[in-house]
Amino acid sequence: MSLRINDIAPDFTAETTQGTIHFHEWIGDNWAVLFSHPKDFTPVCTTELGAVAALESQFAQRGAKVIGLSCDPVKDHSKWAEDIKEVGGHAVNYPIIGDHDLNVAKLYDMLPADEGDSCEGRTPANNAPVRTVFVVGPDKRIKLTLAYPMTTGRNFDEIIRVLDSIQLTAKHKVATPANWQQGGDVIITGAVSNEEADKIFPGYKTVKPYLRTTTQPK
Incomplete structure (x- = not known):
């Protein structure tokens, strides 16, 4: 299997x-x-x-x-x-x-x-x-x-980039967009309502109703 x-x-x-x-x-x-x-x-x-x-x-x-x-x-x-x-x-x-x-x-x-x-x-x-x-x-x-x-x-810099993304998204309710690099803006996951996003990610940007971005959490 x-x-x-x-x-x-x-x-x-x-x-x-x-x-x-x-x-x-x-x-x-x-x-x-x-x-x-x-x-x-x-x-x-x-x-x-x-x-x-x-x-x-x-x-x-x-x-x-x-x-x-x-x-x-x-x-x-x-x-x-x-x-x-x-x-x-x-x-x-x-x-x-x-x-x-x-x-x-x-x-x-x-x-x-x-x-x-x-x-x-x-x-x-x-x-x-x-x-x-x-x-x-x-x-x-x-x-x-x-x-x-x-x-x-193999591109092991890419493996490090993925590690950074996995570790970040395991701690915060975010995802990383295409070609994301450490320190770049991230995507707020669909599990977070707009009301919650206002509190957790103040000043976030709505690109589409289903695509909201914010600065990378610390």
């Missing part, structure tokens, strides 16, 4: 470059970003892991932990991390899951259940769907899923 937004993120135990983790326990009270890769030593993925290494402190500022996954053994990840640092200029200080048995890839519906139980003999093309991003909240529910083709590098 495919995973949808607001589903509980499947829990699992796996070996990583930082030891064994139990996913839900590892998340704790944080947000989490799980991003997957079809195979080690692939060019686009090398740049992506490096990009996340450069942005890890920005994720941390938002209370978010990052974790990678690749369909190869952990011992290969450690060697790959040297290339990632050389190419991207930042050390990989976050864990990378060794999904050599394809367990997590199948659990998260990135590969069919009948796809076998070993990474041996598989090419990046065999694992092409294993290029997904999952943002998971402290409640262990999936807040975002994104799937990318192998030839298109």
